[in-house]
Amino acid sequence: MDDEVKQNFWQKMKRGEKILAVALVIVFLFVFYIALDANKYQATVHVIEGEGKVGVNPTTERLDFGDLSPGTSAIRRVDIENGTSIPMYVAVVNLGSINDLMKINKSSFTLSPDAKDVIEFTVYMPASAPIDATLTGRVFIFKIPKPWK
Amino acid sequence: MRNEKISEIYFEYSDLCCDCGGDRLWFTVLLNEKTRHELSHRGDIVIYAAIVGAIVYGLPYYLTKKLGTNYPIAAITSGSMWPVLHIGDLVLIQKIAKEDIKVGDIIVWQNAKGLPAGRQGFTIHRVTKLSEKTLVTKGDGNFTADEPVRYEDVLGRTLMRGKDPLRIPYMGYISVWAALLRAN
Numbered sequence: 001m002d003d004e005v006k007q008n009f010w011q012k013m014k015r016g017e018k019i020l021a022v023a024l025v026i027v028f029l030f031v032f033y034i035a036l037d038a039n040k041y042q043a044t045v046h047v048i049e050g051e052g053k054v055g056v057n058p059t060t061e062r063l064d065f066g067d068l069s070p071g072t073s074a075i076r077r078v079d080i081e082n083g084t085s086i087p088m089y090v091a092v093v094n095l096g097s098i099n100d101l102m103k104i105n106k107s108s109f110t111l112s113p114d115a116k117d118v119i120e121f122t123v124y125m126p127a128s129a130p131i132d133a134t135l136t137g138r139v140f141i142f143k144i145p146k147p148w149k
Numbered sequence: 150m151r152n153e154k155i156s157e158i159y160f161e162y163s164d165l166c167c168d169c170g171g172d173r174l175w176f177t178v179l180l181n182e183k184t185r186h187e188l189s190h191r192g193d194i195v196i197y198a199a200i201v202g203a204i205v206y207g208l209p210y211y212l213t214k215k216l217g218t219n220y221p222i223a224a225i226t227s228g229s230m231w232p233v234l235h236i237g238d239l240v241l242i243q244k245i246a247k248e249d250i251k252v253g254d255i256i257v258w259q260n261a262k263g264l265p266a267g268r269q270g271f272t273i274h275r276v277t278k279l280s281e282k283t284l285v286t287k288g289d290g291n292f293t294a295d296e297p298v299r300y301e302d303v304l305g306r307t308l309m310r311g312k313d314p315l316r317i318p319y320m321g322y323i324s325v326w327a328a329l330l331r332a333n
Contacts, residue, residue, distance in 0.1 A: 071292060100231050126231055126290030 039078070039141040043098050043121070047129045063139055065098075065123040073124040080119060080141065082111040089146040092119060096137020101125065110146055217244035218305045223257055223273060224321030229288030230255070230273060233313060239320035240273070242305040250284065250300075252276050255307045255314055258286065258298045273307065 013021065045065035048055065054074060055067030065074040082088045092107045105120040119141065212221035225238040233255070234240065242257050250256065253276060260272040274286035274295060283297035307314035 100228050100235050126228065127292045128231060128233075128289040130232070 034142055034144055037143060039080075039143075041078070041139040041141075043094065043096065043102065043137045043139050045074070045098055045101070045123050045125070045135050047125060047131055047133045047135070049131045063121055068123065068125040070125050070127050070129050073122055076121045078119045078121070078141065079116065080111065080143075081116045082113055082143070084145075085113050087112055087146045089144040090117075090119075091142045091144065093140045093142065094137055095140075096135075098123065098135040098137035101129075101135065102137070111143075212241065216242060216305070216308070218242055220257065220271070220304050223271060224324030225273065225316075226321070226325050227288075229290050230275070231290045233289055234273065234316060235318065237319050237322040237325055238316040240314055240316050241308040243308050245303070245306040247300045247303075250276060250279065250303070250306070252279060256284075256286065257304045257307070259302045259304060262296075271304065 010018070041061075041063045043063040043065070046055075046067045048067045048069050050069040052072055053067070053069040054072050056074075057064045057066045063076045063078075065076060068074055080090060088111045090109055090111050092104050094102055094104065101123050103122045103124070105122075106117075109117070111117055121139070209221060213219060215221075221242055223240050223242055225234045225236055225240065228236055245254075245256070255273060255275050257271050257273050260270045262270070272286070272295065274288045274291075276284055277287045277294055278285040280297075283299055284303070285294050285297055287294040309315060
């Protein structure tokens with residue numbers, strides 16, 4: 001019964017509507033693949049009192065900037081490699097309360113096939129940072145196939 | 150086949166032109182319908198253009214008159230006032246007289262330092278000190294104060310909502326991106 005309804009639904013669609021539906025499905029799958037393939041990191045920093053104090057939490061799973069007192073900064077780097085045979089457009093998106101304090105050395109660029117690059121994230125703690133606050137966020141690194149120049 | 154189509158349209162639009170008949174009616178009615186559609190579309194375009202025009206030109210004009218300054222809107226392009234103001238915020242500026250400026254106000258002043266001739270730069274910082282001819286400002290996130298500012302360079306004060314400045318998040322990103330493009 002369901003198959004019959006589906007078949008009728010597809011058959012009732014005009015040619016243009018069918019083309020549009022197929023195109024929409026392809027776009028959805030493309031976006032879904034890019035979102036799924038993106039590198040996702042949790043970013044965090046803790047504000048501490050004092051002058052020139054920095055605490056480091058070494059980890060490779062998160063962009064943890066550790067403990068920073070106002071006036072200090074920390075840098076974290078992410079290595080990115082294009083192991084495919086087509087150029088990739090890389091776009092970095094950061095969200096959350098840490099967003100205002102984080103600077104990215106390159107937020108979008110094209111990575112050639114078999115090429116490597118490093119994205120540098122810097123967090124600078126301003127004078128107005130609230131002591132003992134923990135600022136968090138998410139960083140997404142999207143890799144979009146870019147066969148065109 | 151053709152007659153079917155004519156009669157179909159004839160009945161459908163018979164209320165528009167009941168004196169005519171046959172082929173002539175078909176073409177007349179079809180033209181009327183097409184014209185009506187075109188006129189309707191043109192009307193929509195005029196309305197949309199009027200709305201866009203009112204927003205692009207009318208809103209700044211209204212704000213200029215209402216807030217009494219030639220620069221009623223400003224975008225935040227740096228984090229020097231974090232966490233009160235964020236990058237990408239849009240703030241409204243109102244004119245302020247010299248005697249009304251108080252320590253703690255967030256003001257906008259014209260800052261031509263480091264800019265090419267003919268270009269205008271603006272700084273939005275908090276007033277920390279007042280004197281006879283100048284005032285001193287500092288970004289909340291900065292460790293050092295700015296150079297003294299002449300009162301004539303002050304363009305206005307941010308419009309406040311309670312204790313905090315009225316800000317429209319993300320709406321200033323157009324200016325941020327434009328500044329980035331200019332820098333590149």
